Amino acid sequence: MKTAIFGAGCFWGVQLAFDQLEGVEKTRAGYIGGELQNPTYRQVCQGDSGHAEVVEITYDESVISYSTLLTTFWTLHDPTQVDRQGVDIGKQYRSAIFYTDESQRQAAEQAIQQLTENKAYAKPIATEVTAASTFYEAEEYHQDYLVKNGLSSCTV
Numbered sequence: 001m002k003t004a005i006f007g008a009g010c011f012w013g014v015q016l017a018f019d020q021l022e023g024v025e026k027t028r029a030g031y032i033g034g035e036l037q038n039p040t041y042r043q044v045c046q047g048d049s050g051h052a053e054v055v056e057i058t059y060d061e062s063v064i065s066y067s068t069l070l071t072t073f074w075t076l077h078d079p080t081q082v083d084r085q086g087v088d089i090g091k092q093y094r095s096a097i098f099y100t101d102e103s104q105r106q107a108a109e110q111a112i113q114q115l116t117e118n119k120a121y122a123k124p125i126a127t128e129v130t131a132a133s134t135f136y137e138a139e140e141y142h143q144d145y146l147v148k149n150g151l152s153s154c155t156v
Helices: 011-019 041-045 066-075 102-117
Strands: 002-008 024-032 052-059 095-099 128-131
Touching: 002 011, 002 066, 011 024, 011 052, 011 066, 052 066, 052 095, 066 102, 095 102, 102 128
Parallel strands: 095 128
Antiparallel strands: 002 052, 002 095, 024 052
């Protein structure tokens, strides 16, 4: 099993979308990228923890590739927005790829280069590509939030 970590705004919908992919074994909503240890949702929402809301994805690379996960990531949000997604505003909602090995870093940077060259977006891609640091799992009520609250009938 391999791990991928993506930030694409609020983690609820992102988690639901990745859960629907064949080969994704498990997802966890959480926080990464800041200095604060063991952050709470409240602390992350204040916007000064440095952490992003993310989804950690455990996947079987014999079934689904990291490239396919990246393709899904791009479709889930607007990677040209800086520190926001829609009505969610703040550094915690930034577009981010937290790579766990060199091949993920290269794939992410290559994808950004290709999307830029193909003029896939009218504005420059703002997605940060950063080495994964400590992942902090979000509180239980955030895990599978949309499913738990009957809001998962929409497919992504």
